[in-house]
Amino acid sequence: MKLKKCVIGAAVAGLLAGGVSAAAFARDNIQIAGSSTVLPFASIVAEEFGNALAQFKTPVVASGGSSGGLRQFCQGVGANTIDIANSSRPIKSAEVESCAAAGVKSIHEIKVGYDGIVFASRADKGSFALTPKHVFAAAAAEVPQNGKMVKNPYTRWTQIDASLPDQEIMLVIPGSNHGTREVFEEKVTHVGCDAFPEIKALEGDAKKAACNNLRQDGRVIDIAGDYTETLGRLDAQADAVGVFGLSFYDQNRDRLKVATVGGVVPSLQTVASGEYPVSRPLYFYVKGEHIGVIPGINEYVEFFLSEAVSGSGSPLEAAGLIPLPDSERAQVLADFAARKVAK
Amino acid sequence: MNHEARAPQGALEIRKQLIESSLQGRHRAERVFRAIGLAAVIMGLGFVALLFTTILSKGLPAFWQATLTTEVYFDPAVIKVDARPTPSVGESPQQFRDRDVVWLNRLGMVNWNRIVEDTLIAHLPEAAEKRPLVRTLLTSGERFKLRDMVAADPGLIGQRVQVALLADANVDVWLKGNIDRSLADSQQQLKPEVRAWADELKARGVIRNSFSTSFFVNPDSRSSLASAGLGGAFIGTLYMMGIVIFLSVPIGVMSALYLEEFAPRNRFTDLIEVNINNLAAVPSIIFGLLGAAVFINWLHMPLSAPLVGGLVLSLMTLPTVIIATRSALQAIPASIRQAALGIGASKMQTIFHHVLPLAMPGILTGAIIGVAQAIGETAPLLLIGMSAFVATLPGTPLDQSAALPVQIYLWQGNELRNFFEARTSAAIIVLLALMLSLNACAIWLRKKFEKRW
Numbered sequence A: 001m002k003l004k005k006c007v008i009g010a011a012v013a014g015l016l017a018g019g020v021s022a023a024a025f026a027r028d029n030i031q032i033a034g035s036s037t038v039l040p041f042a043s044i045v046a047e048e049f050g051n052a053l054a055q056f057k058t059p060v061v062a063s064g065g066s067s068g069g070l071r072q073f074c075q076g077v078g079a080n081t082i083d084i085a086n087s088s089r090p091i092k093s094a095e096v097e098s099c100a101a102a103g104v105k106s107i108h109e110i111k112v113g114y115d116g117i118v119f120a121s122r123a124d125k126g127s128f129a130l131t132p133k134h135v136f137a138a139a140a141a142e143v144p145q146n147g148k149m150v151k152n153p154y155t156r157w158t159q160i161d162a163s164l165p166d167q168e169i170m171l172v173i174p175g176s177n178h179g180t181r182e183v184f185e186e187k188v189t190h191v192g193c194d195a196f197p198e199i200k201a202l203e204g205d206a207k208k209a210a211c212n213n214l215r216q217d218g219r220v221i222d223i224a225g226d227y228t229e230t231l232g233r234l235d236a237q238a239d240a241v242g243v244f245g246l247s248f249y250d251q252n253r254d255r256l257k258v259a260t261v262g263g264v265v266p267s268l269q270t271v272a273s274g275e276y277p278v279s280r281p282l283y284f285y286v287k288g289e290h291i292g293v294i295p296g297i298n299e300y301v302e303f304f305l306s307e308a309v310s311g312s313g314s315p316l317e318a319a320g321l322i323p324l325p326d327s328e329r330a331q332v333l334a335d336f337a338a339r340k341v342a343k
Numbered sequence B: 001m002n003h004e005a006r007a008p009q010g011a012l013e014i015r016k017q018l019i020e021s022s023l024q025g026r027h028r029a030e031r032v033f034r035a036i037g038l039a040a041v042i043m044g045l046g047f048v049a050l051l052f053t054t055i056l057s058k059g060l061p062a063f064w065q066a067t068l069t070t071e072v073y074f075d076p077a078v079i080k081v082d083a084r085p086t087p088s089v090g091e092s093p094q095q096f097r098d099r100d101v102v103w104l105n106r107l108g109m110v111n112w113n114r115i116v117e118d119t120l121i122a123h124l125p126e127a128a129e130k131r132p133l134v135r136t137l138l139t140s141g142e143r144f145k146l147r148d149m150v151a152a153d154p155g156l157i158g159q160r161v162q163v164a165l166l167a168d169a170n171v172d173v174w175l176k177g178n179i180d181r182s183l184a185d186s187q188q189q190l191k192p193e194v195r196a197w198a199d200e201l202k203a204r205g206v207i208r209n210s211f212s213t214s215f216f217v218n219p220d221s222r223s224s225l226a227s228a229g230l231g232g233a234f235i236g237t238l239y240m241m242g243i244v245i246f247l248s249v250p251i252g253v254m255s256a257l258y259l260e261e262f263a264p265r266n267r268f269t270d271l272i273e274v275n276i277n278n279l280a281a282v283p284s285i286i287f288g289l290l291g292a293a294v295f296i297n298w299l300h301m302p303l304s305a306p307l308v309g310g311l312v313l314s315l316m317t318l319p320t321v322i323i324a325t326r327s328a329l330q331a332i333p334a335s336i337r338q339a340a341l342g343i344g345a346s347k348m349q350t351i352f353h354h355v356l357p358l359a360m361p362g363i364l365t366g367a368i369i370g371v372a373q374a375i376g377e378t379a380p381l382l383l384i385g386m387s388a389f390v391a392t393l394p395g396t397p398l399d400q401s402a403a404l405p406v407q408i409y410l411w412q413g414n415e416l417r418n419f420f421e422a423r424t425s426a427a428i429i430v431l432l433a434l435m436l437s438l439n440a441c442a443i444w445l446r447k448k449f450e451k452r453w
Helices: A002-021 A039-052 A065-073 A093-101 A132-139 A179-194 A204-212 A227-236 A246-251 A268-273 A297-304 A326-337 B002-006 B009-063 B093-109 B112-123 B125-129 B131-135 B142-152 B169-176 B192-203 B231-262 B267-280 B284-298 B306-330 B334-342 B347-375 B379-383 B404-412 B417-449
Strands: A031-034 A060-064 A084-087 A107-122 A142-145 A148-151 A171-174 A220-223 A241-245 A256-258 A279-287 B064-073 B160-166 B207-211
Touching: A031 A039, A031 A065, A039 A060, A039 A084, A039 A297, A039 B093, A060 A065, A065 A084, A065 A093, A065 A179, A065 A279, A107 A179, A107 A227, A107 A246, A107 A268, A107 A297, A107 A326, A132 A171, A132 A179, A171 A179, A171 A227, A179 A204, A179 A241, A179 A279, A220 A227, A227 A241, A241 A246, A279 A297, A297 A326, B009 B064, B009 B417, B064 B112, B064 B169, B064 B192, B093 B142, B112 B125, B112 B131, B112 B142, B125 B131, B131 B192, B142 B160, B169 B192, B169 B207, B169 B417, B192 B207, B231 B267, B231 B306, B231 B347, B231 B404, B231 B417, B267 B306, B284 B306, B284 B379, B306 B347, B306 B379, B334 B347, B347 B417, B379 B404, B404 B417
Parallel strands: A031 A060, A031 A084, A171 A220, A171 A241
Antiparallel strands: A084 A279, A107 A241, A107 A256, A107 A279, A142 A148, B064 B160, B064 B207
16 A cells, blocks of 8 residues: 555656656747737738648747737747747837847847728717817817816717717727727827817927826726627627727628728728828737747748738738738848848 | 413413414515525526527537538649659658658649639539639638648549538628628628529538538637637647646545545644635636746746646646545544444555545545536636647647637637627537536436445
């Protein structure tokens, strides 16, 4: 009996020790994490990559948001850190510094295309023709009236502009963990804020506060989760207007009606031409230290940027990515080949 | 009624009235209590019934999928590849593998879309003009299925083979009526021609709604949504379940045995006992944070691996197993121990020959319920990177993988709501079925081995 117990004890101890000693796990597929906007595109490329090239395993793509992905990316060098971070915004200099502190010194920026951000309401509700000014007036904590800043008095869209549908104001926007939120602020609320001469006249912090403070009375709802959650809000609150990615709207056109911004209908063409104002470039960042260590990184980047994968008429375009112009794509590829480092 | 006759009439009357008036009140209180209790039970059952009917009514249809059964001609004019390399004399395995990879990549370069288009045009001659459009009837991953068939058996080139191919996710949605068919063209996902072709093929019986095995065996997919399956997540969950059983049951039972039967009763063991009880109440996400810090950052174990998931879930299940085992041991009457000791058995023999076998049903029930609880956990897995999109089936517990609850979470967030709402519910059904069968197993074991004293 004693012997038996000893054997079991030794087996358990051996197992734990095995776990510890296997500290240097090798990895033979690419590990990617980051922006949930880039995730569907990166997943499609990963799958096609694994299918097209028999010598490489299919990369694994995790979500976590642009900031979350870059934080993981900057944890250091080694098989238990990710190789590529997807991001819906350019890397910040603070992030480059924290990366360098952890030993990640050669970060290669790859721009993959553009993404449009749209306002959409329920298909059975009124059509919106919005301008950034309208959105700011609906979302700001304080708006100028008769030369003074007053607490936002608007409760219905018609009070802002008679051309808008007679619906309660209810805006469902991405939470601050999303890269989309920055684009929403930069391309919509800040532009809308400048449209008021009273605010434009303000200086420094006062202006910043006037432009950045959103109303807290429950009419602007932050969504920390994904667009499905925003869609769920629209199901529950029929009057709400939500912020979505163009591709999400496109795949749920039966339930959603898209709003024009500045009179332009968002579409692949209007975003690509720059006519539709609310768009942003999408990126991924490659850890230079892992090229040649984890097999396939070089090939993955080239595969991603090939015309058949992310050019016009490609599966990524069908999934809603707005492709880079050919010349720009060639430039990105050339920069990567020259191992240009992001700063 | 002698009773009444003997007692003074007035006092008896008063007492009777007193009793009757309070009796009514007490009976009413009991009736109300019973009604509330019954209402609570009915309400609970009602919610469960509601949950099950919504999930089943949404999810069950997803087990059947629009499938196109057709003859495929592996046209040698399109598939122009040499014979697959065979190992030659004096060649190292690595060299052979390299040659094989070159061949496989060349096979992958074949215009498989053309084979798919030709197959469909054989049914729809009028579609010959619109090749890129007719292709969208089938989900894009089916071209790899054809490629893999040829890779497995190059002799297929030049032959006609009957193959079942999955229709595109949007075609499935259209044929099942999961999108409002009366909506305008601008709100439909499919072009009018494709919808007409789909309806025609369905009417002719070429496209049928057949039971989808791919749902159970395929890994997740994003480039070919209709082929997305639960296979990878299911294997991942099985690996984790195996690790949890392998680690937490022996360690848990051993610790409980020691604490209950051998350990001296003092402050220290009291402290341990309190801590085990506290540990059982710790929210699972904390174990996830612990796992990320210890296993991944410190021990450098791989991200998204079922091994790490299994270790984290084992830690989470351990207190449950210990507590269940201890209470099962406590339930064994002292007479059993005394009798064994009385006829000269050692303490060890008493425990292993008499106490442990009798406590087994209780221990197993506790362990199985602990495991069932563990495989339904999502939060700790998200923190160790198991929410990643993995497009391959995991071969070992060290490979990246998804898990059933995480797969549900991922599908719930997929953009193509019309298709994935049903898939999500179907995945929930599979997870529930797994948990219910585990629980049924626990009940069966208890009933079979239960002893009454």
